[in-house]
Amino acid sequence: MYPGHPGGTTTARSRGGGSPMSSVSKGIKKVEVGLKWDPSTAGSPPNDLDIIAATYAADAPYGKPVYLVHFDSRSPDGTITLNRDSRTGQGFGFDEVMVLELDRLAPTYSRVVVGVTIQQQETQKVFGDITNTAVRIREGHTDLAQSDLAGVADSTAATIAEFTRDESGAWSFREAIRGFDADPTSFASLMGSKI
Numbered sequence: 001m002y003p004g005h006p007g008g009t010t011t012a013r014s015r016g017g018g019s020p021m022s023s024v025s026k027g028i029k030k031v032e033v034g035l036k037w038d039p040s041t042a043g044s045p046p047n048d049l050d051i052i053a054a055t056y057a058a059d060a061p062y063g064k065p066v067y068l069v070h071f072d073s074r075s076p077d078g079t080i081t082l083n084r085d086s087r088t089g090q091g092f093g094f095d096e097v098m099v100l101e102l103d104r105l106a107p108t109y110s111r112v113v114v115g116v117t118i119q120q121q122e123t124q125k126v127f128g129d130i131t132n133t134a135v136r137i138r139e140g141h142t143d144l145a146q147s148d149l150a151g152v153a154d155s156t157a158a159t160i161a162e163f164t165r166d167e168s169g170a171w172s173f174r175e176a177i178r179g180f181d182a183d184p185t186s187f188a189s190l191m192g193s194k195i
Helices: 184-190
Strands: 012-016 025-028 030-036 049-057 067-069 080-084 096-101 109-118 134-139 142-147 157-165 171-182
Touching (some): 049 184, 067 080, 096 109, 134 157
Antiparallel strands (some): 012 171, 030 134, 080 096
């Protein structure tokens, strides 16, 4: 588990599937990933979802992440930040927002994968248990992708986006929705596998 968040499941299995990947968008510079969901019903444990970004080195794009960005953290160089973190889903608009300034990332990084995971409390929850879940990925005022995560409804975690840098230094985006049966710690080690 990340520091500060208790609980979790122990299995870590990819569920595959999800929605088909969208076309690749090239020349991406700065993106915003938004996540929203409804609070749990009164008397139930809170619905606590987290956005996670994993950054990979150019010489090991499918290896171990160089670093992770999640709640209460940012990248060492400040290029990836979680600007809003919710542990309940209460509020208006997007409950969690992460900004990725890809054009400022050092050339030693060539891949960033973004995912969403559910912090498990007393009972295990999957995305299908949480109402009105939505993810939006946008550059400026242009939406690159949107999903309600229905394609991974039986999963506890999912990748949602992959950003890769080509030889010229330009970043590309593609939607990459893939479900996992994993607690946050296991998911962080799995999310960089080939999509």
